[in-house]
Amino acid sequence: MDTTVSGPNSPAPRRALWRRALGDRPDETLLRLFFRALVGLTVLVVVWDFHERGQAPASLPNADPTAPAQAPAVPYLPSARPDKAAPGEDRPGRQPDSELRQAMTIELLADGRLEARGTITPGTAERFKAELEKRGSYVKAVVLSSPGGSVADALSMGRLIRARGLNTRVEAKALCASSCPLILAAGVKRTAEPGAAIGVHQVFAAPQPGGPHLDGAEGMAQAQRVSAEAQRHLVSMGVDPRVWISAMETPPQEMFYFTPEELREFKLATP
Numbered sequence: 001m002d003t004t005v006s007g008p009n010s011p012a013p014r015r016a017l018w019r020r021a022l023g024d025r026p027d028e029t030l031l032r033l034f035f036r037a038l039v040g041l042t043v044l045v046v047v048w049d050f051h052e053r054g055q056a057p058a059s060l061p062n063a064d065p066t067a068p069a070q071a072p073a074v075p076y077l078p079s080a081r082p083d084k085a086a087p088g089e090d091r092p093g094r095q096p097d098s099e100l101r102q103a104m105t106i107e108l109l110a111d112g113r114l115e116a117r118g119t120i121t122p123g124t125a126e127r128f129k130a131e132l133e134k135r136g137s138y139v140k141a142v143v144l145s146s147p148g149g150s151v152a153d154a155l156s157m158g159r160l161i162r163a164r165g166l167n168t169r170v171e172a173k174a175l176c177a178s179s180c181p182l183i184l185a186a187g188v189k190r191t192a193e194p195g196a197a198i199g200v201h202q203v204f205a206a207p208q209p210g211g212p213h214l215d216g217a218e219g220m221a222q223a224q225r226v227s228a229e230a231q232r233h234l235v236s237m238g239v240d241p242r243v244w245i246s247a248m249e250t251p252p253q254e255m256f257y258f259t260p261e262e263l264r265e266f267k268l269a270t271p
Contacts, residue, residue: 073119075100075147075175076197077255084259094173100147106131112140113169116157120149120179125156132160141167142187148178151203151226155233158186162237170196177255179203182230185239185268192260192269199255200247203227240266 075097095117104118106128114131132139142161148154161168161183168187170176172195176184181200184190192198203226231244243258243266250256263269 073101073147073149073178075177077177077199077201077253079199080201080250080254080256095145095175100145100175104146104149108135108139109143112138113143114139114141115143115145116183117145120146120153120157122150122153124150125153125160128157129160132164139164139166141169141189142183143169143171143174144176144180144184145170145174146177146180146183147175148180151179151182151230154179154182155229158183158233158237161186162188167191169193170198172196177201181243181268182233185234185237185243187270190268190270192263194260197257198263198268199257200243201250201255202248202252203230239268242266243268 076094100118102118103121104116104124104127107115107117108131109115114135116128165188167189168184169191170184170193172193174193175197176192177197177199178201181198184192184198203223227244227248230247231241234241234243246256246258258266258268260269264271
């Protein structure tokens with residue numbers, strides 16, 4: 001005997017519930033669900049990637065993704081040896097940090113002095129070259145006030161200074177740190193006035209956002225190439241390579257400030 005009960009109040013078969021969940025076209029519904037899951041997974045990957053990038057050490061952006069980069073240009077970092085060389089934290093009249101953090105400005109002063117003040121950003125060397133060409137032989141000396149920045153641009157600026165036979169100077173209460181001494185070293189005559197803060201520390205290589213990723217080994221290899229180029233530059237300018245040895249021994253969070261005696265001994269300042 002058939003005992004199946006049918007009618008408006010009878011429960012729907014299980015297959016009918018499954019079809020109602022997926023609709024009349026279950027294949028299309030499943031594809032839509034898979035696509036939405038894939039989009040959600042992509043969003044999660046992108047968010048995680050941004051999070052990982054945020055944990056990486058900050059650096060100034062470079063026009064060339066593989067160009068050497070300098071540790072962030074922070075004015076008046078703590079001294080690596082405060083007992084011998086003070087960074088001038090409390091010196092009255094020193095240039096404000098906010099001004100030094102700005103992109104480098106290049107301004108012509110009296111008596112043939114060209115002042116380069118602020119952070120050395122990618123492209124600074126090109127602007128510096130254009131200013132020298134515009135001023136011709138009037139420029140005799142470059143006055144520096146910088147917490148550093150792009151190593152590649154600092155090296156290029158230094159080569160331009162030596163090629164033109166210019167002098168370099170760091171005035172009293174001014175700062176020339178990180179990659180800035182690479183420019184100072186290029187002067188035919190190099191002057192560090194009493195009270196000037198001149199220091200170096202380690203550099204590291206980091207790509208610009210969107211550039212190729214450098215793992216630990218690649219970053220270390222690039223930093224070593226940068227240090228080798230900086231040492232060759234100093235030697236070619238007649239400066240003792242011990243200047244860069246001091247840089248390599250000092251972490252980016254600190255600064256190795258030279259004493260007046262060391263500036264003369266290492267020939268970073270000429271008599």
